[in-house]
Amino acid sequence: MTLSRSAGRLAKLTVVLCLALSMLGFAIPAASASKGHGWLRLAHLSPNTPALDVYLYSFGDPHARIVLKHVSYGMVSPYERVPAGEYTVAMRAMSATATSKPVLSATVNVASGRAYTVAGMGPVSGLQLQVLRDRLTAPRGKALVRVIQASMHQTAVTVSAAMTVLGRKLKFTAVTRYQAVKPGDLLVRAVGESEHGSERFKLAANTIYTFVIMDDSGHLKVAGLEDSAGSKVMPSGGAQMGFGGTAPRPGAPLLPWLGAAAAGLLAAAGGTIRLRHRRRPALHAR
């Protein structure tokens, strides 16, 4: 791409951004538009990789923002709220010094208002950090679900929830798209070539889940992660939370009184002139 073309794109982007912002109106102050926050969580989903120490660095800062010690297969951190920007996730052998060369590292670009799961996936020989983008909106009244296939024993796992197939013949490290399902009690079944497993979940509306299929001794384990949750029934619009007892109150209209005063003064002035007029009869006497 030439410089002028990229400059043109930048200008276009700026125009679009400005338009979008002006359409949003005053509801969003400028401060949050310039730099917001995103969400990040870290996971270890590699069955034959021993426990690791996981470090999160803000780009250009040698001091780790988060250090998670002894993270083993199946562990997922809570979400961390971080300023939008570039981050580096580094994995080191358990109890290795913070300055040692990491086993694995990856860069994540966190955009404002978005959420990410950074997961160590694959076999230990080919361990990779995958950056998954987590959805933050669900269709109104529905639960949103996706599947991460983190079982190494089974190479083709079909995952279903009630009558819905969430993923068919999922390979190790496969991640499905989110699907909307009806909230309520749900039996999630994972069936591989020789092993299977199931787990019952109570799904809430307007809530987003990730099911992780994991190796367990002799069977598959279905773990349910709660990614994001909203109100089960979303209240409509604003709320009436005040009666005006502290609000400024406009006074009674002043105009009628102003009119009365003006008319009165005018009449009084007229009367005075008349009286003074009579008190100087000499002017008019003939």
Add this chain to the structure above:
Amino acid sequence: MRGDLTTPSGRHISPIRVVRRPVAAVVLACGLLAAGAGVAGLAAASQSGRPAVPLGRAKLVPVPLGRQAPAPQPFRRKVARPTRLIIPSIGVRTKLIRLGLTSSGALQPPATTAVAGWYTGSPRPGATGAAVIGGHIDSQQGPGIFFRLRVLHRGSRVYVRRANGTLAVFKVTAVRSYLKTRFPTEAVYGPAPGAQLRLITCGGTFDYGTGHYLSNVVVFATLVPRGAR
């Protein structure tokens, strides 16, 4: 001549002209009266308005003590139900009642203006998602529990005591005001990662025609888990 008057200087004045003087006097008197009434009315009318009640000093509320709640578990685990709300920086210390929805589907306001309430359809404070707590800015007489909510700022701490005695500690990330006609339902009540909190009250202009405020003030906060600053 009968009916005719003579001035002291001996000048002759007709009866019609004589009548004019009392009329002028009466006009003058009435004018002065009307002007006086007008000025008095003006003074009274200008006093009948009222400026906004000043924020004043918040009641002194100490920072509560207790075991701080951890970050929500990624694998869902139930947290205890919220019982009290404490916001030391604006003098709020109240029990939390339970709120539902009105018949029109809006967030139900608490029955009294002296307490706040947790919307039972939202996640519990400290669990994954956006917990919703509402309270009145004022009654018809004066300040309500959330009168000073709008002066919270980024970094202010909000404490929710839970039934098992633990404290969910939140830090304010934003304080926004929205016209009720343009309320961002998804941002306030929609899915949210991590444990978050929304405090809702009224604000903006009060419409004396409808008896409602035109805006809502929403405070966005996120959990400070045990061990974090």
